[in-house]
Amino acid sequence: MTDCVRVALGDERYGVAVAHVREVAEQGELVTVPGAGPHIAGLCHLHGELLPVVRLDRLLGAPTGPRRRIVVVEDGARRAGLAVDAAEEVEALPEPDAPGEPLTRGSVLHEGRLIGVLDVPALLDAVTASVT
């Protein structure tokens, strides 16, 4: 079992391992970064530091739309805000038993919902790769 923050993208639900989550915050005003590729929604500042905000929906192929909150994730020195509709709760999710869609470690059925368990390092790799 892994403790995960459950986040909502429209009707879809994804889990982010708490080990990678630094905080959940309101998405402040974004400044676009021309040339940063399609997966970067922009740059915001949080506690005096700059933070790139990632279009999680586009990366995952989930329904796209404006998002109000960000889940700040970390992997080593890399840090990004994942744009989501809401962070709903922290719950212990079982390990996925089979590898699943891109950028996830698979999916699990939990309390009647299908939840994609995000692979944060792979997500950030994909963002890095798409930054021209």
Add this chain to the structure above:
Amino acid sequence: MDERLLEIFREEALERVDRMTAVLLAAEQGTGDAAAVAELFRDAHSIKGSASMLGHDEVGALAGAMEEVLAPARERGALGPAAVPALLGGVDAIRAAVTGDLGAIEPAVAALRDLLTGDAPPVPTRARRPASSAPTAVPARTAAPTPATAPAPARPATPQRMLRVRAESVDELLAAVGETALHERRFEHLAGRDRTVDEALHQELERGETLVGDLQDAVLGLRTLPLETVVGGLPRAVRDIATETEREVRLQLEGTDTPLDRSILDGIGELLVHLLRNAVSHGIEPPDEREALGKPRRGTIRIHAEQRGDLVAVTCADDGRGVSPELLERAREHGSLADLLAAPGFSTADAVSDLAGRGVGLDAVKHHVEGLGGSLEVTSEPGAGTGVTMLLPLTLAIVTVLLVERAGQPFGLPLSGIERAVRGERMHDLHGRRSLELDGTTVPLIDLADVLGTEAPALEAGAPVLIIASGGRRVAVACDRLLGDRETVVKSLGPLLAPVPGYLGATILGDGGIALLLDPAHLVRAADTVAAGRERSAAAVSRPAPKVLVVDDQFTVRELERTILEAAGYRVCTAEDGLAALTALDREVDVECVVSDVEMPGMGGLELLEAIRGQAGRSTLPVVIVTSRDDAQMLAKGADAGADAWVVKSQFDQQALLDTVGRLISLQ
């Protein structure tokens, strides 16, 4: 001698001896690796350097003796326990000396000399004090116990009250102050909207703003200091080194008002002494030799500092003999002169001089600079001199920028890169490119929105134009309006956005907005690419983007390659092994390049390659093999089978892949 310099030396030396004590105690227990021994050696060498620079000759001699004992240990990569007691004695004597008690130095030097001449007593304990047996206890620095044999302190320290603070704490403080300033401004904004608020409140708000401003300045002051605060001892150091090596040298200091981040500045004085030692003893020729060469008898060493975008370049350049042409040739093969000269144990002087030591100078400098996230550049011309440049990051330095606006978004440009701002009035068009008439000549004119590739309404007539100069070239950049200049704290975009070209970083504005800082060098280069880009987009209409087939059994690798290629504008299809790839090729007839892994279950990459080469009509289809193995046998096998190019996974970077695919497709 400047009391501040002495205080800095004391702090540094104490930090080093604390570290040395821990390593020595570990060595006594038989633990500790080659890296620890090398660090021990560097610490002793550094103390030697800065002590003699400040006239602490006794400490310098002691540290030099320790260095001599440590040199063979560094070569071996291990330190035997036998040498530890004498070295610990030396460490303790240094600790006592910097707090004002020189009494322990002489016996410590004697113990080290005994060790060097081979008649060391089995357990020399005479110089050892209790403090060293408890390395975790921080010794009381102002009240070091005086050994019974010691005379009265020869150089009583007048302790200046200093506070050692973690750099991160200052960063946190700065961030908090920044947030406070924003809060203050938002508050003011809200109060300003309410007309019923009385005058007294407005006055308090204004006062609050001033206080927060002062606070911000004070915190910034904690982080940045001009370079001149650490170069005060250098003229003396140069004179001493020159006297000892019988050289005549003049030192020129330039740009010492360049501000540097405090955390970076701390070690710079010491690095400069290393560089000066090298310059005097390896660079500058003896006066007679110089005269015979037609050079002035007295050599010149220039220390020059300047800010270059988000870096500070500190250069130490001499007009001495330079390195040999053979060495330059070796450097070309080796990669860079800096890497070659900084290889451990490398020295350009044949004889080991007392001053320059064993080439450890550049080794230590490079190590330190890279530890700060910077880099070292060395240029040399045989017979004419050598220049060593430390490129240091400027994570928190203050840059004055001009803020400009295009399509409603603010951008900053370092004022140092702007020649001037003019109205865009006299413009000319030729070959579809626009230029601005300026002082009887023309400068290429580009729209900031075109450089950035963003959608924007057309510029108004007479819109402001900035003349940007970089690397000897000029470009005129048009924008909607100028918002004025201000001092800003440059923040890094972070590792995720660092690869995006064209930005030096960003800054948070007073109103809470963010302005990206543009790199003048990028704007100048963009003058060519913006025009080329227009041609490309015209060509793209007539021909669909090339399609690439990516073959790999690992999902992440496949997706990574797909994203990279798609972001560069290619169409991509994928397959998870060789057989699937062949099926895909039959289905997707317009594939123009295949990128394949070697080891895959079922049909691997080399078999796939053979199969493709065996098919009519596909014998020239470019195939790039991606492998985790960089061995010659594999490369030979692949070449036999007809691979067009290799990308090694361990060196995998997206640019290499894009360059390779781009080259092969355009060859077709």
